[in-house]
Amino acid sequence: MTTSRRIFLKGMLATPAAFGTFPIFSAIAQTATGSALTVAIMKPAGDLNPHKYAGLWGVQDLIFEPLIRYGRNGEALPCLATEWTLEEGGKLLRLKLRQGVTFQDGTAWNAESCMWNLDRWIGKDAQNWMNLSRAYESKKIIDENTIEIRFKEPVLGLLYELSFIRPSRFLSPKSVDKDGNYQAPVGTGPWIQDSATNEGSSFRRFDGYWGDKPSFERLELKVLPDSRSRMAALRAGEIDLTGGDFLAPLTANEATTLKKAGIEVSVETGTTTIVLGFNPDRNAALKDARVRKAINIGFDRAAIAQVLYQGLAQPAGNFFAPTVPMAGKPVDVPARDVAAAKALLEEAGWTGDDIRERDGKPLAVELVASEEQIAGSRAVAEVMQAQLREIGIDLTIRSIDHASRHSDIPARKYDMAFFLTFGAPYEPFGSIVGLFLSTYDNGVDGKLFVDAQNLDPLVTAVMQASEANIETALQNIYDWFQAEAAVAPLLYVPSMWAHSPRVKGFTPPSTEYDLPYEGITLSEQS
Template sequence: MSKLASLAAAALTALALPASGRPLTYSWPTNVGPLNPHLYAPNQMFAQASVYEPLVTYRPDGSVGPWLATAWTVSDDGRIYEFSLRPGVTFSDGAPFDAAAVKANFDAILANRPRHAWLDLARQIARTEVVGPLTFRLVLKEPHEPTLKELSLPRPFRFVSPAAMGEGGTTAGGIRAPVGTGPWRLVETRLGVSDTFAVNPTYWGGTPAFERLVVKVIPDPNTRAIALQTGEVDLVYGAAGQIPSEAFLRLRDQAPAFSAAVSAPLATRVLALNSARFPTDDRAVRLAINRAVDKDTLVRTVLDGIEPRADFLFAPTVPYADIGLTPHGFDRAAAERLLAEAGWVRGSDGVRAKAGRPLSVELAFVGTNAQQKAIAEVIQADLARVGIAVRLVGEEESAILARQKDGRFGLIFGETWGPPYDPASFVSAMRTPSHADYQAQSGLPDKPAIDATIAAALAAPDPGERRRLYAHLLSTLHEAAVYLPISHAVAIEVHRSTIAGVGFGATLNEIPFAAMRPAGIGAGR
């Protein structure tokens, strides 16, 4: 057995547990969707990752390890990846997981290549080959440094049984059923009520401790906190906004009835500032916004200190991001000077204007997200103090996503994607119009040069050159002030004392349900 395979076997030890008849109950704001592994909304990533598995897995230390592939080789020119597949794996419908199934899935994904253009790997794949029953080859057009990390993502490079694919592939024909190789199977969906998953009895990695996972649809964070307190759900897990921060702190103090934890910083909560739309097309306005927001007070009062303040697009712990940038920093007087020097004059109503046009900007947020609403209100008040009027626009999530794609925003909430997306996959997506980052940057005169730098960084084989290119990119974006970093997003978990084995995964979007067990069942059994 190779060293990589040994590590994978050790990681799976926690799954070798007897199944419990009682369900594990969780909650989510919406139903999980049809769970097509090769598509996006309304499919929920944590659920996709529970049913479908990758060739390789991203690990907490930032490395990539084996999963459905036990080993791989990379050609000297960085273009050819050859994977040895794990023997004896089947899909939950009994179909074999082999090189032919892997190729069928890659072909289905690439048939919808434009939809996946945000991910550079989808553009770089030249062809796929079945080398042997359990040997699969991936051939790229050019070297692509983040290939293995992008293969570990919750979507789209995961595997559905070929028998479950629609007539026209997974895009045109959809899927007949969500049939993967993972530890869970989706067995029931009740719209607006719940989704139920059952253990996959053929799972190669061992049997989860719970026979069923029930995900209850609870859109409101306050209602979710009450459901946890009353025992309707066993745990809350995910981004800090899953329940109000004050509820999290209160439950954390109610040991031993509840246990709670906060992860290390995983992503950066930001506002994207639209450089192609008045008035944030003025760099002085964007810089003034960065200087006018008192983030320390915001983090303390709205986020209850759970999330640390952010000064840059990426935390210094993200690869290639520790480049010695100087924070814009909170300085209300400096914000006032920037605006005055740029010709923005205060009117009698306190709002600045230039050439007869008021300094007024829309801030868009998800209306049902109480945390975003509270942050937006603080920012609205801070900007009013320097003469910037902010109109708050709270809409349902789908409408906010549409605004991100078409640029109908002045300021809009967003987040970096955390590991393993940051920085490579996240900056790659800056080049496509489907994300707010593209729209925020689209008014910059050097946008073509920014995109060229991203392409060069993704292809650079030399780590030193890659670091130089990332430093140039991140410096350019910081000086352009197209982001207002707010805080570093964390994951939280709160669980009842009846549950054990709860811990954080390596990413925010993959929840290790299969490692959880009823209290009293030993992890080694």
């Protein structure tokens, strides 16, 4: 597999400055009023074809629905499928489709329209980054509201993959031309797109929606590429909602400033972890677990949380946040312990009063940081540089841009580097397989740690585990991480949103790919 999941997830967000020529308020037509929720987005919604990888996920989520929806903490919730069963050891999936559902153009949702959508992507080479596409064997209609999908092998994370915003969601068969080319965004979801320009998109409520309908009639998306303009617009009542990694992200400084100004700010532990990765193959000193353990307790995670998120982020002990399903037994956050770190290095043969040496060579480690991957990572690296020097490690910092990271990290041109786990709905299997299995080509994501002899069998055991044994197999990996100090989790990235006073009942979305409109009611502008 050569196509990276992260290419699809992050690549399109690398150049928001391309829209920076807009005047600050050019995208704001009027103050948010009445029965319309106005949401900031940092770039135009783009091509919303759910079977391609071009548009904003949160906007596609308004229109297109999955068979199974990813709920909070990884709960699999019925959506266009109401029931599902796995048979033959996980190789056969039978789905009962929701009845009484129509697409926004009146086309019936049934087994035939479901199959039409699956034919457009499942089992195709371009989608083989997904386990269910790679393992796909066949499918058939049982009756108008029942289908079966057969796989060559049990599919790891099958239900989560069925929740993905793309390519797993459903388009009206009438929204393509005679050659099957996509023409318009028509789904079964609660919002119908009325217009889309470089300045924003406008939606009206689909009153024929099968589920709970939004309490407001319209949803307006306003393009504000600059974060300062989004903050000003929110404070002025020009928009109602901003935030989310892929819509219009807030920094911790912005969240704190808005909160001080009396704006409602929501901060929750997210599903992504910032992790320090080691590459012993490039730096022999890191082959010794005692050196890795010394580094792991040689710096202060609370200080790093303050630098990156002004204390809004939770320091990490586990590889995954507790918001991730099957995250394992809770592990205490490692406390900085200079004396214990020095003792570990002494035990490993690294001695000296300043920079430690062994066999005449200094204990030197390079840390690679990319501001474009994690804003503020250079400052974090400098904190670690100062603190690790106190235990005798000479840490040098190499700052690289986005393109260089995409070449250097897969090529393992680093001693240590910062990584991000994939986040829901891709966890826990996405990061465990993608970032650790040596034989899995994950493109630009690179590997957090490679140990083909000891770690690969543990990952393979997860991939082959039955439902009854999957959590035990995952725990074996987490225990190995701890015993070997193979990775150093730093922080759980917070999910941050801010909204106007007229927004009531706001709840952060289950993933960073959803736009949180559900449960919101709008009061009159004060």
